[in-house]
Amino acid sequence: MQEVRVITPATVANVVCGFDCLGFALTEPFDEMTLRRTDDPGIRIINRDEFGLPTKPEENVTGVVAAAALKRAGTDFGLEIEITKHIMPGSGIGSSSASAAGAAVAVNRLLGDKFSKLELVDLAMEGEKLASGSRHADNVAPCIFGGFTLVRSTEPLDVVTLEFPPLWATIIHPQIEIKTAEARAILPKDVPLNTAVKQWGNVGSLVAGLAKGDYGLIARSLEDLIVEPVRKSLIPKFDEVKEASLSAGALGGGISGSGPSIFMLSEGAATAEKVKIEMRSVYSRTDIEFNMYVSELASSGARSL
Amino acid sequence: MQEVRVITPATVANVVCGFDCLGFALTEPFDEMTLRRTDDPGIRIINRDEFGLPTKPEENVTGVVAAAALKRAGTDFGLEIEITKHIMPGSGIGSSSASAAGAAVAVNRLLGDKFSKLELVDLAMEGEKLASGSRHADNVAPCIFGGFTLVRSTEPLDVVTLEFPPLWATIIHPQIEIKTAEARAILPKDVPLNTAVKQWGNVGSLVAGLAKGDYGLIARSLEDLIVEPVRKSLIPKFDEVKEASLSAGALGGGISGSGPSIFMLSEGAATAEKVKIEMRSVYSRTDIEFNMYVSELASSGARSL
Secondary structure, eight states, X not given: OOEEEEEXXXXXXXXXXXXXXEEXXXXXXXXXXXXXXXXXXXXXXXXXSSSOOOOSGGGSXXXXXXXXXXXXXXXXXXXXXXXXXXXOTTXXXXXXXXXXXXXXXXXXXXXXXXXXXXXXXXXXXXXXXXXXXSOOXXXXXXXXXXXXXXXXXXXXXXXXXXXXXXXXXXXXXXXXXXXXXXXXXXXXXXXXXXXXXXXXXXXHHHHHHHHHTOHHHHHHHOOOSSSHHHHGGGSTTHHHHHHHHHHTTOOEEEESTTSSOEEEXXXXXXXXXXXXXXHHHHHHTSSOOEEEEEXXXXXXXXXXX | OOEEEEEEEEEEEEETTEEEEEEEEEEEEEEEEEEEEESSSSEEEEEOSSSOOXXXXXXXXXXXXXXXXXXXXXXXXXXXXXXXXXXXXXXXSOHHHHHHHHHHHHHHHHTTSOSOHHHHHHHHHHHHHHHHSSOOOTTHHHHHHOSEEEEEEETTEEEEEEOOOOXXXXXXXXXXXXXXXXXXXXXXXXXXXXXXXXXXXHHHHHHHHHHHTOHHHHHHHOOOSSSHHHHGGGSTTHHXXXXXXXXXXXXXXXXXXXXXXXXXXXXXXXXXXXXXHHHHHHHHTSSOOEEEEEEEBOSSOSEEO
């Protein structure tokens, strides 16, 4: 194979009670990427969008992951990587993860599917390290496996794919900047044991609710007693958006990744659209620019076309 | 109905990573209880075992729960309660819970099944309050629902029944006394956030592993980074028992309730019996008396015969 085109979905990590472990893939937005083997060695990056991301391979998430994949495969053919990103960097819905996962999946296709999905997650984590400084898998795991995933451990890497019923996400991305360092610094270093117990009760019951397709249980379990209470201060109108969404019939939701996007889950498309109207209504009364998405949760992740 | 006989199983609470939320029911040991409506008002308790538990209804878990059930039903017929306990009080495998759950289920039968299982758990929690000072549901939930349960919340009460594959438990009960107050006092008040994250990752993946019947995932998830490290010091030879059990093929396990019993889970009866031999071997080299049980996890809880 000489050329491969992949699409890689946006993802939501830190799913409410499941901080640093639960994530899911969306159907849209998604990034597009075309990789071509070239006669010349080295990696050349062409950005076909307006985000102005670096084109030096060692400074670009895609380039770093592609190089890591070639190295691990013990080969070093040349690559041209043409990228059209639709997932805005800094939105909190896995923009860098989509770049990283896309590169891993695309190079793997060119290599004749040498790596397992778990190995692709591991490779994509190299891109996350470049983007955020840490090898985390919260977004790249759902981006590669699709669906709802739980990262049980990163060292060693252990990704659990979860059963889940049809679910729709409504997302609002207020165009403000949240610095990852700030979002990290605001977190408590320690949590009271009894609060932690409630949180892991919710994680367990959310996984059970997803497996059973019990929407009532999913709704009751979408409660975050630890991270949301401190991080929501970084996102204007968070409480209003959440209250309006729940009134419109959303099951629950919270901060996507480390923000600024807010996501809400609904049982069906109609409710998700109602939630969108309510979210828009709240943010229309501010002077903050915003994007919105309504998307069914995707059962498949990054894939070649 | 004038008379009902119930059996109520032993239960394991605080299942490894699932401190204060995960529990399961055993097939044996179990308690037996016969309740009879009497012409005279009031509750009369007859103990047919050698544990010397109180016979005053207001000091006996069974009596307290029976009285609460009658009161909630708005009736007050007289009761004779004949109890043969086989689950030793203080063993850490839900002895008081079996008494509490048995009384709730038995009175409910006499009342013509007036209460739901969730209401029975709520009633049985009155007995736990007498026994331990707090209205907890970790043991009474699996004792009444059977199988593997997750108590998402006690206020309001929210019990989740979990899907699970065939599993066997091997239990050793070293006959030492662990005071609940001491087991509580030794717990950390706060836990580091990153440790709490690992713990809720394990809770989520344990629930997923149970739902999928993925024994490997169950084994990897049976890891407690918070409670076991401090409480195991209260149980002689804990590490040796655990290591020997894992070598014999156990999936994993830990402290049952707040101890002193240790439980290990296995995929089949043959492995569970091998684990028993290893556990016995460790404790035979001490001068501590002990009991042992091998039991399949029970899909049903307390029930009338």
